[in-house]
Amino acid sequence: MSKRKIVIIFVLIVPLFIIFALLNITQLDARIHTEQGNQSISEEIDNGDNSPVEEEPSDQEEPDGEEDLAEDPPDQSNSENKGSGQSLNDDADMLILVNKETSLAPDYTPDDLTVPNVRFSFEGPDPKQNMRQVAAAALEELFAGAEEAGFYLFAVSGYRSYSRQETVYTGHVERLGETEANKISAKPGHSEHQTGLAIDITSESASFSLSQKFGETREGKWVAKNAHRYGFIIRYQKGKEDLTGYSYEPWHLRYVGKEAAHEIFEKDLTLEAYLENR
């Protein structure tokens, strides 16, 4: 290669390098200045962003600059983002956990809802009469069992859609304020009634109401002692308020299947504790 060619190449390429280097420095500088947190430059680069700067780092909009990205628990967004609630696609999943931390997707509707052939405390038809098939069949057996023992139960409220729960919860908040409302009512997506596996029941002796009084009636006592034989548990027990997040609800039954219900009853567990140790 002649000297002249080398000079020409040199003259053309060196300025390009200089321009490129300047661009890089300017853009990196801009990124450092827009950082809201206290990340150092080396962390910035260690986060895998040391490639050319055409893309903005995705964490730049993090409102909390103190957040330690490396230690972000992976399940946090799962429980707090109501948009990513669970859907029950598996028909066999009767042990689905729905509580204050774990929610159902807003659009989750069981696809096998049916009205159990039992007495209701009101004249139907009403969507809240529905339950999932397996739970509806078990409820019919429970009511029949109670009747054999001489007790007449009445169903009050089964399946409840996300939007219906929204209305119910908002009503409670308006009446009681948020703190009190949260003790007795679930936020939308957080109600077991949306699973189609829960049912509220009552008796004439409890004035057909959903109140703790039901637990004191002979009907309520029979239910507390026998529901597990039909696959149901009293979901919100007295003395377990800290674990379930709810006040005692002797009227709220949750279908979990006979095996789980038996163990939960025998060991005096919450559903949360049962699932944790399974």
Ligand SMILES: [Zn+2]
């Ligand atoms: Zn209930």
